[in-house]
Structure formats: structure tokens, C-alpha cells
Amino acid sequence: MKTTTVEEFYRETSALIPEGISKEIGHFNVFDLEELVGRAGAKPVMPYNRRAYYKISLIKGHNRAEYADKTIEIEKSALLFATPKIPYNYIPYDTKQSGRFCIFTGEFLVQAKSGVMLDELPIFKSGGIPVFEVSDGAAAEIDAIFKKMTNELSSDYAYKYDLLRNYVLELIHYGQKLQPATALYPAHNASARVSSLFAELLERQFPIESPRQKLRLRTAKDYADTLAIHVNHLNKVLKENTGKTTTEMIARRIIQEAKILLKQTDWNISEIAYSLGFEEIAHFSNFFRKRTSFSPAAFRG
Numbered sequence: 001m002k003t004t005t006v007e008e009f010y011r012e013t014s015a016l017i018p019e020g021i022s023k024e025i026g027h028f029n030v031f032d033l034e035e036l037v038g039r040a041g042a043k044p045v046m047p048y049n050r051r052a053y054y055k056i057s058l059i060k061g062h063n064r065a066e067y068a069d070k071t072i073e074i075e076k077s078a079l080l081f082a083t084p085k086i087p088y089n090y091i092p093y094d095t096k097q098s099g100r101f102c103i104f105t106g107e108f109l110v111q112a113k114s115g116v117m118l119d120e121l122p123i124f125k126s127g128g129i130p131v132f133e134v135s136d137g138a139a140a141e142i143d144a145i146f147k148k149m150t151n152e153l154s155s156d157y158a159y160k161y162d163l164l165r166n167y168v169l170e171l172i173h174y175g176q177k178l179q180p181a182t183a184l185y186p187a188h189n190a191s192a193r194v195s196s197l198f199a200e201l202l203e204r205q206f207p208i209e210s211p212r213q214k215l216r217l218r219t220a221k222d223y224a225d226t227l228a229i230h231v232n233h234l235n236k237v238l239k240e241n242t243g244k245t246t247t248e249m250i251a252r253r254i255i256q257e258a259k260i261l262l263k264q265t266d267w268n269i270s271e272i273a274y275s276l277g278f279e280e281i282a283h284f285s286n287f288f289r290k291r292t293s294f295s296p297a298a299f300r301g
Helices: 006-013 033-040 106-110 136-153 160-178 190-204 220-227 231-242 246-264 269-275 281-292 296-300
Strands: 028-032 054-060 063-067 070-074 077-082 088-092 098-104 131-133
Touching: 028 033, 028 136, 028 160, 033 098, 054 136, 054 160, 063 077, 070 077, 070 131, 077 088, 077 136, 077 160, 098 106, 098 136, 098 160, 106 160, 136 160, 190 220, 190 231, 190 246, 220 231, 220 246, 231 246, 246 269, 246 281, 246 296, 269 281, 269 296, 281 296
Parallel strands: none
Antiparallel strands: 028 098, 054 077, 054 098, 063 070, 063 088, 077 131
């Protein structure tokens, strides 16, 4: 699966790079969707790729968002958050499309005085679906933040990029307020911490970027040993906090990645099986069929 870089984004969209941005650490830019589509001369369909940058979008129109292995129907307006970890795209159902979006690299926001770590924020945590349908009033509020970004980007204010970082954080906090409270305020106890460390360790194994890459941690014992706890304790903690065993959670994440690789890469099934930790293609086929009711070849279509 291709990973789109910032440079490739500009080539594909014919967008103009803002003057002076190269003097900044990291990268940031903001766009009007209608203007960008008009310049590119095409409908706003995004290829299903991973991207080497973060993106926050206000989408207005009837669309389908495809985020990892999930599909979300958008009837009117939505706020979408994208991370380099997970591939996504959206497909318009009609020609009446508008909105705004900004792109930025992790290095850009690290310069914020808050010292924010993007992947530690709830909105960018793995496993969620950071696409939120919003009301007309909320869409207007979000659009106003994007307009301030656009105006500031063309200003000659000496500290405009510090201000732009604040606007990005404002959008992030707006989105996090739309998340369920359980995603924002997890219980702070030893059991929850073990669950959180396991989830982080699991997610670090992905994405699989090359058929030569292979999962380093494959079994419940692998994870328990890395966390320096007994596998029975890890199973007990995860069962209490998630209702699932360690093996079930590992399998669910591997299936998610398998679906992405089968649909969005041209790797052969043997290569996919190897990268996901299966020494024999038959073992991978049995594993996939048991959890999806399809063979890998049938799922690929």
C-alpha cells in the first residue's frame, strides 16, 4: 500500500505551497475544498492510502468515509480526523461538495508550547472512528476556525505559525468534545494501565508497510513477556477491562490489518500471511476464514 508524502500531495492536487513555510519545522497548510477541486479539475475522490501527515477536514455534502476497515455514511456535514497510522478516504455521492481541511506533520505541532504528543491524544488513538457528523451550527463554528487559519497563513504576523498551532489544537479539542466520555476519561488504576500499555504495544506493530516486514509480537505470551507480567495476569486484566482475552484482541487487530492488505495492496496472499506472522499460508487461510467466513482470496475478490 502506498504512503502519500506531503510532496506527493502537492503534486497530485496542484496546490500551491505557502511562502515561507520551508522556514518552519514541520509542515502546515489549509485548503478550501471547492477551490482545490476546481484547480485539480476532478471530483474530490481520495485514493485509499496511508498518508505521512495528519489531516483535519470539515466535509459538507453527501459522502461515504472509508476509515481503516470501517465505512461511515455522511449525510450532510462531518468533522474528520486522519492520522498517518490508518489509511482512509472519502467518496462523494453528489457534486455538491464543499468544506475545508488542513494538513500538518507531527513535527509542526510538537513546536507548540504545550509540548503536545499527537498520538497520545484521544482523538488520534487507534481503534476509534474519528468521523463526527455535526449540525449546521457546529459546522459554522468549525468553518470559522478554518477561516481564521486561512487569513493568518497569508498574514505577515511574526508569530503566525504559533497562532496556527493554537487553531489546530482548537480543532482537536472540538473533536475530542464530540467523543464519548469513556474515550476521554479512562479509569486511572493499575489494571487500566496494563490494558493501556498492551493496546499501545499492539498498535505499534502496525501498519505493515512492506511484505518483508514481519510482526515482532505474535502471541499473548510475547506481549506478556514484553510487559514483564505473567500471561495469566494479562488475560485477566484484559478480560476485566475489555471483555476479551489477549488472544482475541491480537486476532481482531491482525484481521483488521489483513483486510486492509488484501483490499489495498497487490501483495500475494503468501506475502501477506508472512508479514502477519504466519509461517504457512494454510494457517493464515484457516485463521482468516474462521473469523470472517471468507477465504483470503474470496475476500480480496
